[in-house]
Amino acid sequence: MRQLDLSLYLVTDRECALGRDIVDIVEQAVQGGVTIVQLREKQCDTKQFYNIAVRLKECLKPYDVPLIINDRVDIALACDAQGVHIGQSDMPYQVVRRLLGPDKIIGLSVSNAQQLEYANTLDVDYIGLSPVFDTTTKKDTSKAIGIEGVRDFSRKSKHLSVGIGGINVSNAEQVIHAGADGISLVSAIISADKPKLAAAELLNIVKQTKNNM
Ligand SMILES: Cc1ncc(COP(=O)(O)OP(=O)(O)O)c(N)n1
Ligand SMILES: Cc1nc(C(=O)O)sc1CCOP(=O)(O)O
Ligand SMILES: [Mg+2]
DSSP: OOOOOOOOOEEEOOGSSSSSOOOHHHHHHHTTTTEEEEEOSSSSSSHHHHHHHHHHHHHGGGGTOOOEEEHHHHHHHHHTTEEEEEEETTTTTHHHHHOTTTTTTTEEEEEEEHHHHHHHTTSSEEEEEEOOOOOOOOSOOOOOOOHHHHHHHHHOOSSSSEEEEEOOTTHHHHHHTTTOEEEEEEEHHHHSSSSHHHHHHHHHHHHHHHHHH
8 A cells, every 4th residue: 555645634525515516626625735535425325425436536536646435335345445434433443444455544533542542452544533623514523632632642643643623724733733644624625715725725734834843
C-alpha cells in the first residue's frame, strides 16, 4: 500500500451540500488539495449509496486520491474502494479486516481513553479522534475531547490520527500542532461557496503548521 496521506481528509454529507452535486463538490475540493475522501451516507438506500460510491470512485481515479467508505464493507467491496471507516458501533475491526484483506485501509473512531487503548491492540491504519470540538453536522457524537484530548491521545496512539468535529480555518492549526497527522472535515469544505479555495486554504494551514513543528 502506498503512503497514507491524511493531511486533509474530506468526509461527505449531502445535507451540507446546499443542493449541489456531491461528486462535483468533492472533485473541486480534490483539485484544491484534499488528500483522502470518505463517502458518508446515513439516509439513502443501498442502491443509491452504491451508485454514488461508483461515481465517486471513478471521479477520484485520475487524482490518485483514496476513497474510504463510511460504515459499509459491502459497498466498499462492491465499488473496490481503498478502505472503510468504522466507529465503535460498526462491524468489528477483525471482521472488516478479514473481509477487505491486508492491503485495504481501515480507520477507527476513538472518543475516549479506553477506546484508544483498545485501538492500540489493533492493526488499524489510522484513528479518527472525535469529536475535537462541538459540531452540528453529526448529532450523536460523544463529548468533545478538545485540543488537550488530541494532544493526549495522539501522543499515546501507535497509529496515525486525524481530528474530526468542528474543525475549520480558525482552529486547524491547533489540531495539527497538538499532534494529529491530519484534519478531517465536513461542513468547512462541503458547505463552502468555493470548495476548491476552502480546501487549498486548509491544506496550506496543515502544511505550514507541520513545517514549523
Ligand atoms: C475520520 C472519521 N473519524 C470519525 C468518524 C465517525 O465515525 P462513527 O463514529 O462511526 O460515526 P459515523 O460517521 O458513522 O456517524 C468518521 N466518520 N470519520
Ligand atoms: C462524521 C463526524 N464524526 C464525528 C464524530 O465525532 O465522531 S463529528 C463528524 C462530522 C464533522 O463535521 P464538521 O466538520 O462539519 O464539524
Ligand atoms: Mg460509523
